[in-house]
Amino acid sequence: MVLQARIEKLASNGLYRDRSNVIYIGITRSGEREYHSFGDFQSIPKDHAVFEIGSITKVFTGLLLTELAERGIVNFDDPIEKYKPEYKNAVNLAGKPMTLRHLATHTAGLPREDKALRKKLLDKKNPYKHYLNEDLDAFFRSYKLKKAEQWGYSNLGVSLLGRILEDVTGKPLEEAIEERICKPLGLADTVMSLSDEQAERRIVARTKKKEPIPLMELYGILGAGGLLSTMDNMIRFVELNLGIIDSPLKDILQASHQKQANGPKKNFEMGTNWFIEHNKHIKYPIIWTGGTTVGFHSYAGFIKELGLGVTVLSSYHLRIHDLLLVLAGKGPVVTDRIAAEVFKDAAGK
Numbered sequence: 064m065v066l067q068a069r070i071e072k073l074a075s076n077g078l079y080r081d082r083s084n085v086i087y088i089g090i091t092r093s094g095e096r097e098y099h100s101f102g103d104f105q106s107i108p109k110d111h112a113v114f115e116i117g118s119i120t121k122v123f124t125g126l127l128l129t130e131l132a133e134r135g136i137v138n139f140d141d142p143i144e145k146y147k148p149e150y151k152n153a154v155n156l157a158g159k160p161m162t163l164r165h166l167a168t169h170t171a172g173l174p175r176e177d178k179a180l181r182k183k184l185l186d187k188k189n190p191y192k193h194y195l196n197e198d199l200d201a202f203f204r205s206y207k208l209k210k211a212e213q214w215g216y217s218n219l220g221v222s223l224l225g226r227i228l229e230d231v232t233g234k235p236l237e238e239a240i241e242e243r244i245c246k247p248l249g250l251a252d253t254v255m256s257l258s259d260e261q262a263e264r265r266i267v268a269r270t271k272k273k274e275p276i277p278l279m280e281l282y283g284i285l286g287a288g289g290l291l292s293t294m295d296n297m298i299r300f301v302e303l304n305l306g307i308i309d310s311p312l313k314d315i316l317q318a319s320h321q322k323q324a325n326g327p328k329k330n331f332e333m334g335t336n337w338f339i340e341h342n343k344h345i346k347y348p349i350i351w352t353g354g355t356t357v358g359f360h361s362y363a364g365f366i367k368e369l370g371l372g373v374t375v376l377s378s379y380h381l382r383i384h385d386l387l388l389v390l391a392g393k394g395p396v397v398t399d400r401i402a403a404e405v406f407k408d409a410a411g412k
Contacts, residue, residue: 067099070401074101076380077397079271086377086397087112089298090405093370094307095223096298099363099396101213102378104266110295113252113265115279116361117354117366119297120290121221122319124236125167125336126244127228129319137231138218139164139323141330146227147347153206166224168324169332172210173217177202188276188357194283199226214327218287221271225286236286248303253292258272265291268358268378276358276380288354294376297363301372305365320350320367345410353399357381358361362398364406371409373402 074086076099085102085108101110116313131137142160154161165171174226179202183193190408200220225236232239235410245253257265257278281289292300302308304316319335324334332339332348340349351364358380365372376397 066404068338069404069408070099071101073397073401073404074099077377079379081253083269083273084205084378084380085112086375086401087114087294089226089294089301089374090368090400091298091305091307091372094302099296107264107266111252111264112376113261113291113293114258114361114378115268115354115356115359116253116292116297116376117279117288117356117359118218118291119292119352119354119361119363120288121287121336122222122352122363123240123244123290124225124228124286124333126312126315126319127232127236127240128163128224129230129335130243130315130396131228133315133318137163139167143223143227146230147203147223150206150223153203153208155222156208156211159211160309161208161211163227164323166220166227167335168214169216169220170212170214170324170333172208172213173218173219173220173223174196175215175217175219177219186277189280190357191282191284191288192280196226196283200224201284214325214333215326216327218284221287221352222284228286237289242292248300249310249329250292250296250300252296253290253300255289255291257291261291264380266359268380270380279334279356279358281396292376294374297370297374297376300361301374305367305370305372307370309382317345342406342410345406349406351402355381362402364402366406366409369409371406373405375399375401383394 065225092099093227132139140162140163143154159169179195184190185193203304216271229236303310322332324333328340337350346369347366349364354361358378360377
């Protein structure tokens with residue numbers, strides 16, 4: 064089965080029967096782009112349609128850390144207690160201090176979420192809306208670290224990293240990422256707050272019953288998520304990371320791909336919030352990231368040695384049960400499966 068047919072088959076599994084949701088795939092081969100779109104974009108220009116990109120935000124938080132480290136403002140091995148002495152019990156265990164590197168590689172030994180979030184879950188379509196900065200602060204003031212230097216995906220850890228970077232830059236995380244990362248990279252539509260014009264281009268995710276899902280609101284865990292973007296910006300972002308497009312942050316991007324820690328499995332390593340996957344069927348590593356919100360799923364990945372990159376943006380409603388399955392790696396998300404088909408196809412040539 065040719066690649067086009069395999070993509071169409073996978074995409075069909077992620078579309079509602081009435082095709083009222085969308086899946087948009089961008090592929091770059093050394094700068095030669097191709098696109099595959101499915102579903103109803105409702106007259107919004109496809110390349111400029113705005114999607115939530117969820118945890119892809121973590122890579123941008125990691126890039127801000129890398130940029131500050133490259134300029135000597137922070138060091139990856141700075142202990143968290145240097146910046147947050149009030150969190151002493153939460154960031155030290157048996158003489159092993161938690162560092163910025165640990166936060167940016169999910170190796171801090173922190174849980175994924177704060178248990179208090181369950182009590183804040185007042186809106187299943189907007190689950191983080193009522194979890195605020197003061198809730199994150201309360202968690203770290205009271206938490207006692209139980210394990211150190213152990214991999215475990217943690218929204219809390221990257222959120223803490225975001226708060227520290229706000230303190231270091233003296234600016235809200237949104238402004239710091241926009242000014243120091245997105246603007247130099249030419250990513251004008253990669254934002255945390257939409258202008259009126261951008262809001263008109265936003266894809267509105269809907270349930271299978273066609274009920275609109277509100278824009279995800281993040282406060283306490285901003286930095287672990289919160290960004291929105293477009294295919295135009297995300298395929299550019301992939302090409303910037305491939306080195307196809309030059310930028311003043313070229314060295315920063317390349318540094319973010321370097322191994323910083325071991326990952327969750329033997330074939331995974333961690334860059335700065337990038338996953339570095341060594342697939343036995345593909346000669347070269349795949350560097351990738353992905354994101355999931357209640358109504359959206361996203362993926363961005365590339366193989367530098369082949370000049371090959373893939374971006375997938377999609378809208379699909381996950382109920383809380385489905386969302387938990389996705390978080391466990393077992394959910395009905397097709398974005399990473401589509402990307403895997405593209406990489407597998409390239410490896411077979």
